[in-house]
Structures are given as C-alpha cells and as structure tokens.
Amino acid sequence: MYHSARPSIQKFGFSFIIGRVWDPVKEQFGALPFIYGTIVTSLIALLLAAPIGLSVAIFLNEMAISKVRTVIGFLVEMLAAIPSVVYGLWGIFVLAPWLRETVEPGLAKWLGFIPFFKGTPVGFGMLAGGLILAIMILPTIAAISREVMAAVPNMHREAALALGATKWEMIRLAVLPYAKSGIMGGVMLGLGRALGETMAVTMVIGNRPDILLSLFAPAYSMAAVIANEFTEATYDLYLSALVEIGLILFGITLILNVFARLLIWSVAKGPKGGNLV
Helix, strand or coil: CHHHHHHHHHHHCCHHHHCCCEEHHHCEECCHHHHHHHHHHHHHHHHHHHHHHHHHHHHHHHHCCHHHHHHHHHHHHHHHHCCHHHHHHHHHHHHHHHHHHHHHHHHHHHHCCCHHHCCCCCCCCHHHHHHHHHHHHHHHHHHHHHHHHHCCCHHHHHHHHHCCCCHHHHHHHHHHHHHHHHHHHHHHHHHHHHHHCCHHHHHHCECCCCCCCCCCCCECCHHHHHHHHHHHCCCHHHHHHHHHHHHHHHHHHHHHHHHHHHHHHHHHHCCCCCCCC
16 A cells, blocks of 8 residues: 555655645645544544443443343344445435434524534535444444443452442442443444445535535545545546555554554453442
C-alpha cells in the first residue's frame, strides 16, 4: 500500500491530511473531509451503541433468566449476521425518510440553537450514517462485554452480596471494576469496525466532501470515497491519493484494534473489584 501511495505522499506530504479540497479534475487532493466524516459518524455510533450494548450485556449476564437470555442473545447476535448492504437499503427506505420527516425537524425545532442540529433536514447525512453504524457495532460491544463480565469470578459477586450489597451495587462495585478494561476493549473494537464500515455508510451518508457542523448535513467517509471513486481513478496520482486514504484508515484501525486487544487481555490482571464501603 505504501508503494502505491508514494506518489501522493511525495507530492502532498502532510498537507494531504489537512487539505480540505478534493478535486480530481484539478489534481487537488485533501483527505480532511473524509477523515472528518469518518470520525463524526463513528463517534455518533459509539455514543449510542456503547451504553446500550453495555446495558444489554449487564442484563443478559447478571439479571435475565435463562429463556430470556437465550432469546435476546440470539436477536443481538442476529444483528451481526445481517449483511451491511441490507442495513444500507433499510437506511435508504426507512431510516432516512423517518429522520427527514420526524426526527430532524424535531431536533431543529427544539435544539436548533446548537450548531449540531441546525440546517435543512434531508435524511441522508452524518446522523443517518451514525445511527446505521450504531446498530451494526452493537452486537460486538454487547458480546465482548458479556464475555468479560462472565470471566469475573463468582466469589466477587458472593462477597458483595454477603456484605449486604443490592444486586445493582454488586454489579457496580464488584463486576464492572473487574471487567472495565475488557469492556473498554470491546468498545474500541466496535469503534474499529465503525471506522472501516463501507457499504451501509456509503448508502446513507450523502457522499459530499464537506466539513459542516450540522449532523443533518451530507458528508463522506474514508471507506466510502474509496469504494465510490476507485474505479474512476483514471490517472496515477488520483489512484495514489485513494490508496493513501486507505493507508490512513488502515493505520487508524490497526492501532485501535491492537489497543483494544491489549485491554481485553488485561482483564485477567485487572482490578479485583471495587470497595464496598
């Protein structure tokens, strides 16, 4: 990848990362709009999926009866098996119209004083991309959180309950502190998947290389621009610029995944629970 990206790296240098203009006709290439779109949609997904995924994991691992655990666990796992193009089609025909007609007008009316919720409701944009990603990374966060919480020794739960802790106090003081590194690792793995997701985001994000504060605005992600324009790269510098975007995306996801795996592996050496007094 570096060899293919070298012409772009040599010509643009660091300005490629901070450049805001993407104009293949004039041979001007800047990746900042794509980096921005990728980060914003991934953060939206993380803010939505992390608390929901953790809540699902806590409920299934610590509270649900066996039959309920089986049914809900199957439904959550089924979300991970749905192809991304199906999520994209659902986003086009269901999510985007709902956002355009109901959610975005309401947010603009009540929260329009916040720059993130200003602008014309169009349905296709960073908010739609973030919501799609949240659904897609939810199974990853929930599954890994369940695994690391299941690894917490039962003696920690029993000790907390023996000292008079309620069910929630036992979870908060004995289970979560022990498993927090692994949970953070699961969240980071979910973020890594969100950063690299292509098809579903491409279908709903709007695909416009701009940097705007409004979450209603169309944007572009790094994976989406590669998927959309790779076959249209008619000269070497254009192709090299797209490969450099892929190289940046690869570096970000590699660092995140390594960091996440280290966090998950650290659970065995993590804190042995919180203080009960």
